[in-house]
Amino acid sequence: MAEDADERAKSPVPAVTRAAALLDLVSSEPDHLSLTDLAERLALAKSSVHALTGTMVGDGLLQRTSRQTFIVGPRVMRWATSFSERSDVATEFARIWDDGTVRLQGATITLSMREGNDVVYIGARNSENTPWFNFRVGMRLPMAFTATGHAFMSRMSDAEIRYLFRAGLPDPLTRSSPRRLAEVLDLVAQTRERGYSLDLEYVSDGMVCFGAPVLGAANKVVAGIAVSLPAAERSAETDQRVVTTLIRMARTISERLGAVLEGQTGTDLAAKP
Structure with a gap:
């Protein structure tokens, strides 16, 4: 996990790398991961994941379910x-x-x-x-x-x-x-x-x-x-x-x-x- 965090830190556009990693997680476990789960898996602060998912939902990359989990959005x-x-x-x-x-x-x-x-x-x-x-x-x-x-x-x-x-x-x-x-x-x-x-x-x-x-x-x-x-x-x-x-x-x-x-x-x- 620390190794992944180091790789993301080296990325020239870390937000894009984080978004891609988040989409990988959601697509592999649709409607299963909450905000807390995503933050733990990505080794990121919950506030950062909240901001990231909010932007991605707004852009149609993710959809938030009634269970407060996520699925891949229509744009993807x-x-x-x-x-x-x-x-x-x-x-x-x-x-x-x-x-x-x-x-x-x-x-x-x-x-x-x-x-x-x-x-x-x-x-x-x-x-x-x-x-x-x-x-x-x-x-x-x-x-x-x-x-x-x-x-x-x-x-x-x-x-x-x-x-x-x-x-x-x-x-x-x-x-x-x-x-x-x-x-x-x-x-x-x-x-x-x-x-x-x-x-x-x-x-x-x-x-x-x-x-x-x-x-x-x-x-x-x-x-x-x-x-x-x-x-x-x-x-x-x-x-x-x-x-x-x-x-x-x-x-x-x-x-x-x-x-x-x-x-x-x-x-x-x-x-x-």
Whole structure:
């Protein structure tokens, strides 16, 4: 116990360390530990734990029960759900290589999630055909320009999109990047209509990307999947092959996550809001 107290004292942000330790205790013994119990387990003054639990209850990290014990609050459960979705979708993304779902030689395939007005990449299989641009896990790109960003927005209303970009669009990444919100709204409308999105060198000169949303058990978007290839390699035959595989990947992952899809062409993935 003294050792734990010493470690907390060395922490650059001891309040965060204490809060994490407190959540660990409550999650391991929900509705069992009183304020006195927590103070004893954490080797802290009861007044300090009282202040800490009060703040955490106010922030939705804890809930106080009628027995004056504690359970994990709804805010933590939202974080847990987000983590679970991210882990599950990343696992299914990796699995499609093992079960033969993907047959796209020379294409880069990525998986991303939305965070604010950005997309964050959580999976990437880069191709040698676009050596000038490699996607990395953890990379962030503006939602306004990416194929998966447009796929996410295809499940939103125009009013929601206008609100997200009420401060304006980010700086363009290429000479082809949309400059006005009206352009983005038009691209999203096209995505809803055809069932997949298309980035025509909006992120990188010489690279095009096709995107589709991945849906979870509540038929809500949890991720986006994209296929990227050199713009010079595009043809009607290539586009059809890429889109067919993209939609199959998006549907496969969505169904494995519990989504119920009715259509067969992908328009159910990019449905009008």
